[in-house]
Amino acid sequence: MKKPRISIHWFRRDLRLEDNHGLFRALSEHGDVLPLFIFDTNILDRLEDKADRRVDFIHRTLSEMRERIQSAGGALLVEIGAPEAVWARLMDRFEITAVTANHDHEPYALERDTRIGAMLEEKGIPFTTYKDISIFERNEVLKDDGGPYTVFTPYMRKWRSLFRPEMLDPFPSESSLSRFWRTPELDLPTLEIIGFERTDLVVPRKTLTDSLLADYQENRNIPALDGTSRMSTHLRFGTVSVRELFRRSMAKSTTYTNELIWREFFMQVLWHFPHPERAFKPAYDNIPWRADEAGFKAWCEGRTGYPLVDAGMRELNATGLMHNRVRMVVASFLTKHLLIDWRWGEAYFAQKLLDLELSSNNGGWQWASGSGCDAAPYFRVFNPKLQQERFDPELNYVKNWVPEYGSANYAPPLVVHEMARKRAIETYKLGLADRTGKIEPQQQLFN
DNA sequence: TTTTGAGTTGTTCGA
């Protein structure tokens, strides 16, 4: 039997039909496009909790995309497995003329695409990938001497100087949906077949309004208000186009636009320094972190006795998201008050965050711990009580997540702020002064 | 090559 002759667009973190660069190129240049998504068991097998909101989010999104593709006469192919095995099966089943995808610069994704690209090339199938998730990527924004930026503000200035409005022109993929390969519908495997469960996921809103942008600078730091855009999850999975967000925000809010540029800043940091497991400033790997399992557990569960910290951790556990201001507070608390390695916090966030972006999560944790690019100086220790008084004075956020706050049932503080602050500064100072090697934990101050 | 100005989000202390 003759194999169907098709091209494939491989969806990964670009789960939308509108303004999708790679999909647009597939539809306009190749035609007979079979859209593909792979539930990658290399990734899924490492997820401990089978009620994972991210898998649920992807599944729900695919379900919606599938409907739209089917009403355009096409079909969405959803496979489960390791990418090599899946692609081997696809090459047996189809005569593939071309494969498109959008860039993904995380270390695993780069390695995966290199392997799959080689596999396809061996059979003479062109595998072309496109820039889609950022305005600038890789080494497109460099210093005049050719090196990468490691400080945000000059990066942002250069970003803006290189920016041209036409970079935001949409790729109208949604107007060529008739060029999908016309075939009867294909099954979408259930979450159960994939090995996961339906969750309590609440899909964040997808609209970025002018009024939110107008008040963004003022409201974004108040966790009790709905003052942040909630776009992080959509940016993570590509359910919105980042070009669309820049189109909406550039003239309306410099602060918001800079947040989008921060995202690209951290992406290029990871691209140029692909060692997220190391402290960006090596001296910070000499800090004698406390291996405090009990303290870490209390932090994870929101039982530190510091209400803003506990509220944040409970928000994370309950929803998979946490307000940005509170992310800074809980990260400062873990790395400074508890002197626990930022990698522990990063790993916990990676396990829980619906909007998990490796570059931003790593960049943010290293920022909070002081070890990162352009990070907070080591002696800057957030005072969780003061942060609460400043950003949640009415306790609206705290009481929402920590209803027992103020009663006898609420946990006493895990550490006394004044002691913890002194201990953090002293311990950091000690670690940073020692550039020769690791200080043994016995040498810790204040035990 | 040297110089100069600057660097996301803070806290505490003392005048």
Next chain:
DNA sequence: GTCGAACAACTCAAA
């Protein structure tokens, strides 16, 4: 209550 300095230098980026 307000305000500036200290915290601690250090490194980056660009002229």
